[in-house]
Amino acid sequence: MTYLLTRVGQTLLTLWLILTLTFVGINLAGDPISLLVSDSATSQERLALEQSLGLDAAPLERYGRYLIGVLEGNLGKSFVFDRPALPLLLERLPITLLLVAVSLTLSLLIGVPLGVIAAARHGARLERAILTGSAVAVSAPTFFIGIVLIFVFAVQWRVLPSQGASDWTHFILPALTLSIPRVALFTRYIRAGLLEVLPEDFIRTARAKGLPSGAILYGHALRNALLPFITILGLQLGSLLSGTVISETLFALPGINRLALEGLTRLDYPLILAYTLISSGTVLGLNLLTDALYGLVDPRVRYA
Numbered sequence: 001m002t003y004l005l006t007r008v009g010q011t012l013l014t015l016w017l018i019l020t021l022t023f024v025g026i027n028l029a030g031d032p033i034s035l036l037v038s039d040s041a042t043s044q045e046r047l048a049l050e051q052s053l054g055l056d057a058a059p060l061e062r063y064g065r066y067l068i069g070v071l072e073g074n075l076g077k078s079f080v081f082d083r084p085a086l087p088l089l090l091e092r093l094p095i096t097l098l099l100v101a102v103s104l105t106l107s108l109l110i111g112v113p114l115g116v117i118a119a120a121r122h123g124a125r126l127e128r129a130i131l132t133g134s135a136v137a138v139s140a141p142t143f144f145i146g147i148v149l150i151f152v153f154a155v156q157w158r159v160l161p162s163q164g165a166s167d168w169t170h171f172i173l174p175a176l177t178l179s180i181p182r183v184a185l186f187t188r189y190i191r192a193g194l195l196e197v198l199p200e201d202f203i204r205t206a207r208a209k210g211l212p213s214g215a216i217l218y219g220h221a222l223r224n225a226l227l228p229f230i231t232i233l234g235l236q237l238g239s240l241l242s243g244t245v246i247s248e249t250l251f252a253l254p255g256i257n258r259l260a261l262e263g264l265t266r267l268d269y270p271l272i273l274a275y276t277l278i279s280s281g282t283v284l285g286l287n288l289l290t291d292a293l294y295g296l297v298d299p300r301v302r303y304a
Helices: 002-029 043-053 059-072 085-120 125-139 142-156 168-197 201-208 213-243 245-250 256-265 269-297
Strands: none
Touching (some): 002 059, 002 269, 085 213, 085 269, 168 213, 213 245
């Protein structure tokens, strides 16, 4: 319990540092007023817009208002969309979460069994084929995988849509684009973990008792190999949440990362800061959850 309370405190401190650095960074990035008004705008018009957006105050005052807004859940209105920034992003969040959930599920359902098969057939041609395929998949850029999938399934075969989010079929290609590199990554991590566990004494004892190979692999070896894999899983889930921007842009999905990218290109301060709060808070929360899961997977783990 002491460890978890310490980790919660560290998480909150890290979140505060991220929000502070983001606030400083975007204020140094440029002047959003120049992107919101025409070149022929007068100084009076620029000043009026600054006052209406609250940009005429000193940076320290705006930073204080921002921290108060974080605590109150009110991060101001988007400069571009003229709507409260936080609700605007939360409207797009379900699309991104669905895409992440489908991608991660596919990655686990395919990557973990492939890793087990590769470890069980260590030294065989099947293992070499799996490792070769995973090396190619993990090395391919995400945008290239997406373009290839669009060309094959949407252009050549015309069996799947390549844009929009009107029904579940629109999520297949984006989810595959994100999951293919992670299938390769999970395969390699599971294989490596199992190869470390399989020579252990308790595995030899299980074999001596005559247990089936499947029970040994999945019931004994895999569980002990999962502990380091949980860390990788937590990190990959965090990277998925913030890394769907390529798929959302490529497949025209109205997700939170695509909206945040538009806000970033137009220096929409409230939108960028609200996105930082959502994304950073989610990733840090997942890391905290990952630490808590350690003890559930391996009861021998105890925190001082």
